[in-house]
Amino acid sequence: MNALNEFLSNSKATSKLKPQYYLTTSLVGMLIITSGTAVVFAATDCLAALFQVDLDATVPALIEGNLWPILFLLFIPVSILVNMVPIAWLCGLVLVQIGCMEPKDLKHFALRSRFPGHWFKEAAENPLNERTQDAA
Numbered sequence: 001m002n003a004l005n006e007f008l009s010n011s012k013a014t015s016k017l018k019p020q021y022y023l024t025t026s027l028v029g030m031l032i033i034t035s036g037t038a039v040v041f042a043a044t045d046c047l048a049a050l051f052q053v054d055l056d057a058t059v060p061a062l063i064e065g066n067l068w069p070i071l072f073l074l075f076i077p078v079s080i081l082v083n084m085v086p087i088a089w090l091c092g093l094v095l096v097q098i099g100c101m102e103p104k105d106l107k108h109f110a111l112r113s114r115f116p117g118h119w120f121k122e123a124a125e126n127p128l129n130e131r132t133q134d135a136a
Contacts, residue, residue: 010113013120021119024100028091035087036080043079047072085110 014025048055053068089110095101101109101116108114 007113010115013115016121017115017119018121021100021115024095025115028088031091032084032087033080036076036083039079039083040076043075044072047075088113 014022017025044055047053048068051068051071089106092101092106092109095109096103096106105114105116109116
């Protein structure tokens with residue numbers, strides 16, 4: 001299973017989490033998106049200076065013959081993805097400190113959005129069980 005499929009599968013498993021962990025993962029996701037958006041706004045001036053774009057110009061003047069709008073739109077998801085791992089890692093460290101997660105689960109939580117088994121409503125709903133059985 002490639003990393004993207006695993007990430008998507010783990011993201012779908014969020015609905016099977018216990019309510020407190022569902023809220024926790026939702027808050028982590030909101031923090032990732034908020035920090036990614038903040039990076040976009042902070043980096044806009046840098047990108048504009050790099051491409052010599054006048055941000056006070058009208059929209060048609062910005063778009064005409066310029067890669068600026070395309071690069072700006074591509075930068076939005078890239079900045080969110082780049083923020084995902086460090087923010088999830090920091091939140092995971094907090095969750096380890098307060099006892100919601102074992103240190104061994106931190107890597108999987110931050111890099112693959114994989115949740116610890118005890119976070120699920122029922123053990124049968126834990127997608128990790130399926131992977132463990134497939135490996136055997």
